[in-house]
Amino acid sequence: MPRSGEDARIRLRQAALELFRERGYDATTAAEIAARAGVTERTFFRHFPDKREALFDGEDAFRAALSDGVLAAPAHATPMEALFHAFRSVEPMISANRAFAEPREAVIAQTPALQERVLTKTAGLIATLSAALRRRGVDEAVAGLAAQVGMAALSYAARTWAQDPAAGMDAHLRRAFDALQRLSAPGAPTVTQPR
């Protein structure tokens, strides 16, 4: 038997993606995934804490890259600028993973349990961004709000990018941040003095 266990993990997540595509998430059991990967159900749960997690392997590296991107932004950058810098820095990572991410999205789109997990993962990314901003000296509450808003912009860009891949992720990111500005700052303080 192999010593590393890393190849078993890769086979498992590959088998999971295949089976989920073939018969859907709910209709495939963990035992079936394990069988296709050539291991036991118990081994599956040793590599992944639950069945859903098999589709989200490798998120840690992405989180780390995002954090690095925030910290690598110029010192004088505002919170939103730092986030913009971070998103641009991980863009190659997103593009490279697209071939694997695309079929995965199709599976997620039709299973609520996986959509719920996506939300958790997104929240984790927001927490990472917020922590990175705080390490730049940003106030805690502001960092949390900025991270959440920034993540909204990133999701927005990813959505528009999926519909229009020709423009490039970079352009969509820029447009998303522009839309953000238009939304919250139409010119005058319209909220604090509503009328």
Next chain:
Amino acid sequence: MPRSGEDARIRLRQAALELFRERGYDATTAAEIAARAGVTERTFFRHFPDKREALFDGEDAFRAALSDGVLAAPAHATPMEALFHAFRSVEPMISANRAFAEPREAVIAQTPALQERVLTKTAGLIATLSAALRRRGVDEAVAGLAAQVGMAALSYAARTWAQDPAAGMDAHLRRAFDALQRLSAPGAPTVTQPR
């Protein structure tokens, strides 16, 4: 046996909250909740699709109120103004439910599975807000982004309110929207021309 089933539902969610507080979410089984409520485990799952949902009963009414609040905003209101109006309109609802919500938050705070469900509920609220904005004629993509950002502000306000209840939810809401503006509009377009 009662005809309505509504009282059984109330006993179930009450029993769930009590038991979760006493021994934690993971350590209490659905059968135990049902037993304390005087019904069967099967009945529990007839009222709630899963164990977590027992803690989120009544969300539908809140969603409906939020939607109404958005639609009731003045016709000339911008998207963010409409959201601000909606949040102010449901403030009594939030305050009234606080006695029940507070112990619930304590349970949620220490169980990841419930935190994940909170995220799902929040996403549902965002979808509701987005749909309501669209019915006001707001562009779909903008509505989605505005709803997400607005929800971030609401969460922000709820957090600061929990730490400083004296100021009133209304004041915290206003501060949250102010913070939003400061974040995205520091005066000059700092993102599109980063330097």
Next chain:
DNA sequence: GCAGGTTACGTCAGTTACTGACGTATACGC
């Protein structure tokens, strides 16, 4: 090259969240 510790894995038994099928009793419309 071999002893000893580490690590990934198999096996087995058990718990519990959930689901479908079927029967029953209660409240309600007529």
Next chain:
DNA sequence: GCGTATACGTCAGTAACTGACGTAACCTGC
């Protein structure tokens, strides 16, 4: 008073996990 709908009980079953224990492959030190 009589069907009918509805909430509930009962029973059986599936599948997601979990702990305990054993084993074989690797790695380390000598």
